[in-house]
Amino acid sequence: MQLKHRLVLPLALVLSAVMLYPVAFSFWISLHDYRLTRLDDVRWVGFENYKFIATDPGFLNAMGNTITFVIGAVTLELILGLGLAILLQRLVRFQNFIRSTLLAPMFITPIAVGLMFRFLLNSELGVISHYLGEIGITVDWFGPQLALFSIILIDVWQWTPFMVLMFLAGLESLPKSPFEAARIDGASAWLTFRCVTLPMLRPVITVAIIIRALDAFKVFEYVFAITRGGPGDATETIMYYIYQAGFRFFRMGEAAAAAFMLIAVILVLVIALVKATKSSTAGRNNV
Amino acid sequence: MFSFSSRSARIAAFFAIAVALLIVLFPFVWVFLESIKPASFGGKPDVWLFPPTSDNWNNVLLQSDVPANILNSFVVAFSTVAIALLVGCPAAYAFSRFRGYQGARYSILAAEMMPPAILILPFFLVLYHLQMIDSLAGVIAAHLSFVVPVVTWFLIGFFDEVPRDLENQAMVDGYTRFQAFYKVILPAVRPGIGAAGVFGFVLSWNDLFYALLLTGGESRTLPVAIAGYWTFRGVDMGKMAVAILIAVIPVLILSFFIQKHLVRGIGGGAVKY
Amino acid sequence: MSYVSLQSITKKFGDVEILKGVDLEIEHHQFTVLLGPSGCGKSTTLRLVAGLEPVSGGKIFIDERDVTDLEPRERDIAMVFQNYALYPTMTVEQNMSFGLKAQNMPASDIRTAVHNAAELLGITPLLARKPGELSGGQQQRVAIGRAIVRQPKLFLFDEPLSNLDAKLRVETRSEILSLHQRLGATTIYVTHDQEEAMTMADKIVIMNQGQIEQQGTPEDVFFRPVSRMVAGFIGSPVMNFFNGVGTANGAIETQVGTFEGFPQIRAGQKVEVGVRPDDLIPAEKGETTITGKVLLSELLGVRAIIHLKTQHGLAFKAVVDHEIYRDMKSADEASFTVRDGRLHVFDSESGKRI
Numbered sequence: 001m002q003l004k005h006r007l008v009l010p011l012a013l014v015l016s017a018v019m020l021y022p023v024a025f026s027f028w029i030s031l032h033d034y035r036l037t038r039l040d041d042v043r044w045v046g047f048e049n050y051k052f053i054a055t056d057p058g059f060l061n062a063m064g065n066t067i068t069f070v071i072g073a074v075t076l077e078l079i080l081g082l083g084l085a086i087l088l089q090r091l092v093r094f095q096n097f098i099r100s101t102l103l104a105p106m107f108i109t110p111i112a113v114g115l116m117f118r119f120l121l122n123s124e125l126g127v128i129s130h131y132l133g134e135i136g137i138t139v140d141w142f143g144p145q146l147a148l149f150s151i152i153l154i155d156v157w158q159w160t161p162f163m164v165l166m167f168l169a170g171l172e173s174l175p176k177s178p179f180e181a182a183r184i185d186g187a188s189a190w191l192t193f194r195c196v197t198l199p200m201l202r203p204v205i206t207v208a209i210i211i212r213a214l215d216a217f218k219v220f221e222y223v224f225a226i227t228r229g230g231p232g233d234a235t236e237t238i239m240y241y242i243y244q245a246g247f248r249f250f251r252m253g254e255a256a257a258a259a260f261m262l263i264a265v266i267l268v269l270v271i272a273l274v275k276a277t278k279s280s281t282a283g284r285n286n287v
Numbered sequence: 288m289f290s291f292s293s294r295s296a297r298i299a300a301f302f303a304i305a306v307a308l309l310i311v312l313f314p315f316v317w318v319f320l321e322s323i324k325p326a327s328f329g330g331k332p333d334v335w336l337f338p339p340t341s342d343n344w345n346n347v348l349l350q351s352d353v354p355a356n357i358l359n360s361f362v363v364a365f366s367t368v369a370i371a372l373l374v375g376c377p378a379a380y381a382f383s384r385f386r387g388y389q390g391a392r393y394s395i396l397a398a399e400m401m402p403p404a405i406l407i408l409p410f411f412l413v414l415y416h417l418q419m420i421d422s423l424a425g426v427i428a429a430h431l432s433f434v435v436p437v438v439t440w441f442l443i444g445f446f447d448e449v450p451r452d453l454e455n456q457a458m459v460d461g462y463t464r465f466q467a468f469y470k471v472i473l474p475a476v477r478p479g480i481g482a483a484g485v486f487g488f489v490l491s492w493n494d495l496f497y498a499l500l501l502t503g504g505e506s507r508t509l510p511v512a513i514a515g516y517w518t519f520r521g522v523d524m525g526k527m528a529v530a531i532l533i534a535v536i537p538v539l540i541l542s543f544f545i546q547k548h549l550v551r552g553i554g555g556g557a558v559k560y
Numbered sequence: 561m562s563y564v565s566l567q568s569i570t571k572k573f574g575d576v577e578i579l580k581g582v583d584l585e586i587e588h589h590q591f592t593v594l595l596g597p598s599g600c601g602k603s604t605t606l607r608l609v610a611g612l613e614p615v616s617g618g619k620i621f622i623d624e625r626d627v628t629d630l631e632p633r634e635r636d637i638a639m640v641f642q643n644y645a646l647y648p649t650m651t652v653e654q655n656m657s658f659g660l661k662a663q664n665m666p667a668s669d670i671r672t673a674v675h676n677a678a679e680l681l682g683i684t685p686l687l688a689r690k691p692g693e694l695s696g697g698q699q700q701r702v703a704i705g706r707a708i709v710r711q712p713k714l715f716l717f718d719e720p721l722s723n724l725d726a727k728l729r730v731e732t733r734s735e736i737l738s739l740h741q742r743l744g745a746t747t748i749y750v751t752h753d754q755e756e757a758m759t760m761a762d763k764i765v766i767m768n769q770g771q772i773e774q775q776g777t778p779e780d781v782f783f784r785p786v787s788r789m790v791a792g793f794i795g796s797p798v799m800n801f802f803n804g805v806g807t808a809n810g811a812i813e814t815q816v817g818t819f820e821g822f823p824q825i826r827a828g829q830k831v832e833v834g835v836r837p838d839d840l841i842p843a844e845k846g847e848t849t850i851t852g853k854v855l856l857s858e859l860l861g862v863r864a865i866i867h868l869k870t871q872h873g874l875a876f877k878a879v880v881d882h883e884i885y886r887d888m889k890s891a892d893e894a895s896f897t898v899r900d901g902r903l904h905v906f907d908s909e910s911g912k913r914i
Contacts, residue, residue, distance in 0.1 A: 003464055004385040011378035011439060014370070018432040019398055022409035029408055084307060087300050090289045098304060100543055102311055107542040109493035111510045112531040115517055116314045119321075119524060127317060130332040157310070165549060189296075214400045221495050225514065239496075242404040247500060252408050259404040266402070452645035455612050458632040459639045460710070461662030474649040 029256040036250035049257035059258055061233050062241035063265065065148060069237060070216040073155040074209060080156065081163025081208075086193075088164065089171045099168070106161040114225025117154045118142075144231045151222050151235055159215075163208055170204035171197070210273055217266055238262050315535075322528035343525035353530055355505075356512040360534075363423055363498075363508060364491035367430040368484050371438040376480065379442030380468055384451065392443060398436040403496050406432050411500055421503045429497040434487040441486065445479025446472070482548030485541050492538060509534045561624055563588040563746055564609070564714060569618035571604055571770075578604050580770040581618070586763070589744045591737075595757040596767035597793065602750045605767070606716055609748060611635050623713050633662065638707035639716040643723065644699045646691035652678075652702050653687040659710045677709040680739075697728045704736070708743060717749040721756065733760060754794055758782070766790050788911040791834050791904055797865055799834045800876040803908070806831060812905065815872045816850040819903060822914070830908040837865065839902035840878040842894070849895040852876060857889040868894060 001009075030050070033043045053059045088099055105113070120126050121141040132139055141150045178200070182192045220239040223229060229236035229244070236244075238258065246255030289300045323339040347353050382388045382395070406429070414425040449472055457467035473480070495510040502511055513534060516527035562585035571579040579601045586592050594602040607613045609620060611632035619628045627635045638659070647655050653674055660670045678684045681701045691699055700720065707715055717736075721729045737760055740747055751757055757764050758778045765775040766789075774786045785791035791799050804814035806825035811818050814833055825831065843849040852868030855875075864885035866878045878896055880888065888894050905914045 004381050004388075007377035007381035007468075008388075008391070010374035011435070014374050014431060014435055015398060018428055018435070019401065019406070022406045022413075022432070023401070025409035025412070026405045029412075083303070087289070087304055090291060090300065091304070092290055098308065100546065102307060103546060104315075104539055104542070105311060107489055107493075107538045108535050109495065109510045109513070109538070111495045111514050112534055113314075115513065115527060116318055116531065118517070119522075120314060120317065125332055125524075127332040157314075161311075165546070218402055218404075224495070224499075225517070239402070239404055243496075243500075246408055247411075252412070256405070256408050259402060259408070262402055262404060266400070270400075450643055450645060452641040452643055453647065455610070455632070456639065456641060456645040456647075457658070458612065459610055459637060459716075460659035460706075461633040463631065463633065471647050475647070477649070 026256045026259065029252050030260055032253050034251075034253040034256070036246075036252055045253070049253045050261070053254060053257045053261055058233065058236070059241060059261070062236045062238050063261075065234070065236060066217060066219070066238045067265075068148060069152055069155070069219060070213055072149070072152045073159070073216050074213050076152065076156045077160045077163045077212060078205070078209065080160045082167055082205075084160070084164045085167035085171055086197075088168055099164075103161040103165055105158045106165070108158070110158065110221035111225055113154060113158050114222040117150075117157070117222075118226040121150060142227055142231070144234050147227055147231060147235045151219070151226070154222050154226075155216065155219065159212060162212060166204055166208040167201065170201050174200050206273070210270060213269065213273070214266060217262065318528045318531055321524055322532055324525060326525065343529045347526050347529040347533070351526070352507070353509070353512055353533065356507055356509045357533065359423060359502075359506055360492055360509040363426050363430060364488045366423075366427050367434045367491045368438070368487045370427075370431060371435045371487050372480060372484055375435060375439040375442050375483070376473065377468070379439050380446050380472060382439075382443050383446035384454075395436050395440050395443070399433070399440055401432070401436075403433070407497065407500055410497070414501060420501060421506050423502075423506050425501045426498055426506070426508065429501055430491045430494060433494075434491050437490060438483045438487045441483035442476070442479060445476045445483070448479075449475050478548060482545040485545045486549065489538050489541060492534075561621060562586055563590070563623060564748070565619075565621040566605070566609070567619045567621075569605070569608060569620065570616045571601075571608060571613065572616045578770055579608075579616075582767075582770075582772055584765060584772065584775070586746065586748065588746055591740050591747045591749065591760060591762045592765060593757040593761035593763070594748065594750045594765050594767060595754060595793075596752065596773075598752060600767040601770040602752075602767045603718060606639075606718055606748060606750045609714070610637060610639050610716055636713045637716055638710045638712040638714075639718065640703045640707050640720045642719045644691075644703040644720075646699055646702055646706075648691055650690070651687065652683065652689055652691070652694070655691070655702060656687075656706045656709050659706065673709050674705075677705045680708070681705045696724055697732065700724060700728075700732060704739070708739070708745070713746065715745050715747040717747065719751055720749075721751070722753075729756075736760070754796070758794075766793065768793075784913070785904060786913050788832060788834070788906040791906065791913075795836055797837050797877050797879065799836050799904070800840075802833045802874060802876075804831050804833050805829070815874060816870055819898075822905060824914055825905075831914065832906045832908055834904040834906065835898050835902060837877040837879040839899040840876075840880075840896040841899055842880065842884055843897040847897040849897055850876070851893060851895040854888060854891055854894055857885060859885060864889075866894065 031044065031046060033045045033048075035042075084102065088095065088102070091098060120128050123129050123138075123140060123142075126141075129139065129141065140146060174197070178196050179192065182196050187195070218239055219237050220243065223235055223237055223240045224243075227235040229240050242255045242258050242262075245251050245258060289297045291297045291300060320335070322343050323341065324334075324337055325340045325342065328334050328337050382392050410425070410429045410432075411420070414420050414422070414428075419425045453471055453475065454464065454467035457471045458464060462470065493510065494508075495514060498508040498511045499514065502508060507515070509530070513527065513530045516523055516530060564584075564586040566582055566584040569579055569582040570577065582601075582605060584592075584605075594605060596602045604613070608615050609622075611627065611630060611634075615628060619626060621627065622635060622637070646652075647658065650658065656674045656677065657670045660673060665673075674687075675684065678687055681704060683698065683701050683705060686694060686698060686702065691702070694702065700723075703720070720736075721732055724732060733756060749760065761778055763775060764778055764781050766773045766781060768789050774781055774790045776784075781790055781794055785794060788801075792801070802814045802816050804812040804819075806812055806822070806827055806829035807818075808827040809820075810823040810825055811820040812822060812825060812831060812833060819833060840850065850870070852870045852874075854866060855869055856867040858865045858867075859882065862882055863879050864882055866880060866885070866888055867875070868878065869875050878894075906912065907914055
């Protein structure tokens with residue numbers, strides 16, 4: 001066998017075992033009435049599970065919640081991340097210290113983040129709620145109206161640093177001369193940002209959005225740590241829905257079908273995003 | 288401390304960064320205070336001054352399962368990363384250097400994006416049949432499914448940055464291609480391998496989803512143990528705070544060393560800065 | 561057989577034919593320069609000789625040994641790359657030793673060889689440093705040192721000077737030459753810089769579109785270019801060309817005048833007449849002249865370039881001494897005649913020299 005194939009073989013074997021085989025198995029499950037409680041009675045149902053899922057109000061609600069969550073969280077993170085990155089770049093003192101501190105949240109296990117905020121925002125015991133109450137504001141952070149929004153804020157706390165990291169690196173790699181030219185042309189700070197910085201950053205922004213959005217679709221820990229999908233089903237996300245279907249109600253077939261539907265939605269989204277930005281990134285992608 | 292021209296812009300920038308620092312640091316400070324708060328002060332959010340106690344730390348470190356959970360998490364993360372680097376390095380090198388692997392490059396990226404929801408059912412069922420639920424080996428296998436693609440993707444980017452003439456030179460110097468790979472190219476990407484390894488370690492260390500469903504009792508990892516402090520019967524805030532700090536501190540220290548490599552790794556050669 | 565021999569070498573990448581049958585003989589101790597525009601296949605030829613790419617067809621011999629299917633390490637060659645390709649994690653000394661280690665040479669011999677080579681190149685003080693701490697010129701020396709320490713059968717250089725600034729480039733050029741004269745090593749050197757080629761080469765090989773267009777001494781390619789392509793490629797400023805037609809009595813009629821004494825020309829044959837700007841001398845009365853309106857003149861020092869345009873609108877250049885330049889720059893028109901025997905005639909269709 002050629003060297004180039006021998007080098008790849010170990011990876012191919014490992015990924016076949018932990019990726020290809022599970023995906024194929026999962027697809028097979030999705031075509032069956034597969035219940036953990038009736039393992040001796042697994043029946044072929046074709047695409048029945050998909051039909052059921054596609055019309056299940058619970059699934060549609062979860063998908064809606066997830067999409068709201070993804071759009072809300074990624075948009076906020078994008079804006080905050082861009083702003084913070086620009087400020088950090090202009091920082092002349094303590095830059096390393098402040099940067100490392102601001103990036104810290106993205107490295108922490110999400111379950112810890114979820115539990116921390118569950119306590120901080122708790123309506124009776126939470127510090128934040130307590131002091132807001134002192135100045136006359138009572139907010140029911142995890143009530144039916146705000147719960148999903150609160151989860152978004154928690155995601156923003158943890159993942160804005162990722163955007164900062166990407167944009168800061170992007171900003172620092174930009175050539176200096178266009179900015180100097182803009183200064184000589186007498187462009188205002190805002191005009192420079194809009195017409196020089198932003199267009200040059202676009203490839204980085206696209207990649208950051210895609211990575212962050214794909215990750216946000218998998219949101220599970222905050223929901224698991226704080227609301228368990230509630231109140232009612234206000235914060236039930238796709239991952240939590242699948243977790244419930246598979247491991248609370250043991251309906252493996254439906255859970256698998258829901259997982260494949262999730263992939264389909266993600267795929268459509270990624271293709272749309274890539275298409276929307278292709279022309280502007282084509283020149284800078286090297287692969 | 289900012290290089291803005293107008294004074295008001297500098298003040299606004301200072302203010303914004305100060306607020307950001309406060310928002311980021313406050314939860315950590317609070318968790319730390321909570322971990323040294325005596326039990327008698329529990330449930331009083333407005334008390335900031337109290338006699339510190341080491342009760343929670345003693346309890347968690349000496350009397351609970353947390354040390355065992357730490358060990359489990361470490362074994363899982365370390366084994367996963369070791370396997371990932373072992374299979375990832377040669378493959379990433381091949382993807383970076385040989386013709387005909389463009390498709391493979393992108394399937395690595397696709398694998399990285401695979402939602403765990405798809406994989407968890409087969410993992411659970413297979414391990415269940417093998418009677419390996421509640422074993423570290425099962426979690427390691429599951430973690431491989433996301434650590435291997437991420438580590439490989441990172442490494443492709445780092446290998447891409449090494450000039451091809453380096454191994455050409457080694458081959459002209461009298462070495463085989465494989466010798467050129469491990470004598471010249473691997474040392475040249477050592478910082479990248481370190482960064483990829485640390486990042487993979489952090490991902491495995493932080494995972495809750497797989498560990499929650501594939502472990503139990505003896506084999507629980509730290510995130511699962513942390514989640515266990517908050518049950519329907521109630522919460523022991525002080526002990527949970529200790530467990531959270533134990534899970535978070537090593538990762539923060541590690542992350543400090545890899546920050547500057549991280550962006551290149553995540554971009555994986557897809558974004559040129 | 562010559563020392564290095566390439567026999568009908570072809571190379572394809574997919575459907576693209578990069579080399580279309582290259583035959584090249586290189587003598588022992590010869591300094592051969594492969595020259596050509598980018599994409600002509602010169603670097604590919606070098607990489608095939610090194611064994612970094614397999615050939616698609618043909619054979620390569622080094623010192624009478626068929627190396628066509630051998631790995632680079634089995635060919636006993638040394639190569640200096642454009643970007644120097646120093647191993648970043650090793651010191652200069654380790655870099656230079658690395659190739660000798662591969663041959664399992666005893667450590668003490670390696671030390672001696674490396675230190676001798678370092679002495680020769682004046683890089684002994686750098687031996688303990690890493691490549692990252694060296695300037696571009698120093699890296700270049702280390703790369704050369706790494707090559708000579710091995711005492712290989714054949715040296716290969718791939719545009720080694722293109723990353724240096726102009727002054728350093730000229731210095732390193734003469735240094736490589738004196739090194740070559742001292743060591744007498746057989747060398748193949750790739751460049752796109754004709755000045756480098758003219759000054760360094762024993763033999764210049766000009767390549768074009770995957771084929772050898774002409775090979776010979778620097779004088780050969782400069783004074784007797786075999787084709788329109790070589791004539792236009794070599795020399796600066798570029799040769800002037802005028803279209804012409806052959807007449808029955810062995811003359812060529814062009815818009816700038818009639819040139820006589822070409823018995824091999826057929827009547828009606830379409831040709832291009834070429835003359836180097838340096839070969840245009842101010843005309844005396846009664847000679848065949850090329851006359852043009854002076855558009856622009858550039859003084860280079862002792863000599864100057866005059867840009868002109870004929871009455872038919874054909875642009876051409878002449879290189880003249882500065883005394884003549886003084887008269888011409890303010891003149892309206894200037895007339896030139898061609899130095900004896902310095903007229904080049906090429907067939908318009910085939911581009912070949914007549």
